[in-house]
Amino acid sequence: MTALRVLQSVHGQLGVLATAALLHPALLLRRGQRPSRRGRWALVLSAGFAVLAWSAGVFIYPDYRRVVKRPLFHLSTEAGLLFEVKEHFAVAVVCLALGGLVAALVAPAGERAIRRAAALMFALASALSALVVGLGVYVASIHGF
Amino acid sequence: MTPTPSAEERRSALALAALVFGLAAPSTYVLERLYEYARGDSVNPVLILRTLDTVYYWRVGVAVWWGASVAGLAYALLLRRPGSAAARAARLSLAALVLVPVIAVVAWVFP
Numbered sequence: 001m002t003a004l005r006v007l008q009s010v011h012g013q014l015g016v017l018a019t020a021a022l023l024h025p026a027l028l029l030r031r032g033q034r035p036s037r038r039g040r041w042a043l044v045l046s047a048g049f050a051v052l053a054w055s056a057g058v059f060i061y062p063d064y065r066r067v068v069k070r071p072l073f074h075l076s077t078e079a080g081l082l083f084e085v086k087e088h089f090a091v092a093v094v095c096l097a098l099g100g101l102v103a104a105l106v107a108p109a110g111e112r113a114i115r116r117a118a119a120l121m122f123a124l125a126s127a128l129s130a131l132v133v134g135l136g137v138y139v140a141s142i143h144g145f
Numbered sequence: 146m147t148p149t150p151s152a153e154e155r156r157s158a159l160a161l162a163a164l165v166f167g168l169a170a171p172s173t174y175v176l177e178r179l180y181e182y183a184r185g186d187s188v189n190p191v192l193i194l195r196t197l198d199t200v201y202y203w204r205v206g207v208a209v210w211w212g213a214s215v216a217g218l219a220y221a222l223l224l225r226r227p228g229s230a231a232a233r234a235a236r237l238s239l240a241a242l243v244l245v246p247v248i249a250v251v252a253w254v255f256p
Contacts, residue, residue, distance in 0.1 A: 058202075065198045073194055081256040084193065088178065088252035091205055092171035092245070095212060099167020107160040108153045113231035114160045117238045121167050124245045131249070 004067070004145040007060050012140065014053035015133045021046040022097060022126035029104055029119035032112025040105060047101040050125065054094045057087070063145070072143040079142040086135040089128050096125035150224050157230040158223035164237045165219040168244050170212025175251050177204050182255050 025043045028035055035043060073080035100121030107114040150158070186196070223233070 061201065062198050070194055080193070084256040085253055087201060088174065088256070089249065091174050091208065092248055092252075095170040095174075095209070096167045096241075096245070099163045099165075099170075102163035103160040103167075106156050106163070108156045110153075111157055111160065111230050111234070113234035114157065114164070117164055117234040117241070118160075120238050120241055121164065124241060128245070128249065 002145060004060060004063050007056065008140065008145045011053065011056040011060060012133070012136055014049060014056055015129065015136060018046075018049040018053040018093070019126055019129040019133055021049045022093075022122050022129055025100065025104065026119050026123035026126060029115045029122070032115045032119075034107075034109050034115070035104065043101055043104055046122070047097040050094050050097040050129065053129075054090050057090060060145075061087075068143060068145060072139070076142050079139050082135050083139045086132050086139065089132045089135070093125045093129045093132060096121045096128070100125065150227065154227055155224065158220050161223055161230060161233055161237065162216040162220035164234070164241075166212045166216035168237070168241055169215040170208045171248050172244060173211040173215075174204060174208035175248050177207060178255055179251065 025046050028039055028042065069080065069083075072083065100118040103121070104115055104118040107118070
């Protein structure tokens with residue numbers, strides 16, 4: 001078990017956590033109610049998990065390119081291209097989560113529609129995050145660290 | 146002369162601008178990718194293998210920078226033209242429902 005393999009596993013686990021965590025603000029804000037202090041912490045943590053999972057991926061990305069990418073494409077071009085899709089989706093997840101987070105935190109108390117829109121952003125981020133996790137598991141099953 | 150916006154109007158504008166960022170940044174990312182395809186960089190898997198990892202960081206950096214710029218512009222426009230934040234949030238929700246699946250499909254078709 002190499003350090004890179006552990007990091008890959010941590011990255012995957014964080015991704016699963018982020019997918020579940022991003023669903024929570026989508027449910028919390030769906031009626032547009034102003035979140036409580038705990039709720040605001042939950043929003044920050046949800047977006048934080050998404051950023052952390054993405055950052056872990058970025059951290060191991062140079063090693064992925066050096067160690068995994070070439071054999072992966074050699075074994076399956078389709079899986080190699082699916083990894084590219086995964087990294088594109090991951091960017092969208094982080095941007096949607098951060099946009100939703102700031103909107104939910106700064107929206108005035110009476111602006112329920114803004115918080116409902118933020119809930120939608122979190123829901124879309126969670127759905128895309130689930131796809132990222134699925135693609136990551138599939139690609140890692142073909143070839144990993 | 147435009148009246149000075151209230152603290153509430155500023156917060157509404159900032160929240161809406163954040164939603165704009167959430168949509169503008171990934172859209173920019175996908176457009177950058179399409180531009181790379183149009184240039185012929187990413188059509189051949191051999192070329193993908195030769196791509197530096199810094200290309201991804203730059204693509205993300207440009208997308209975030211442009212997303213933030215569009216959000217800043219939206220914030221300024223929203224302050225200059227006060228209106229119903231609810232209607233604007235509804236329009237942004239609709240835009241998200243259309244844009245995010247389009248972004249996903251484009252990213253899938255042009256990996």
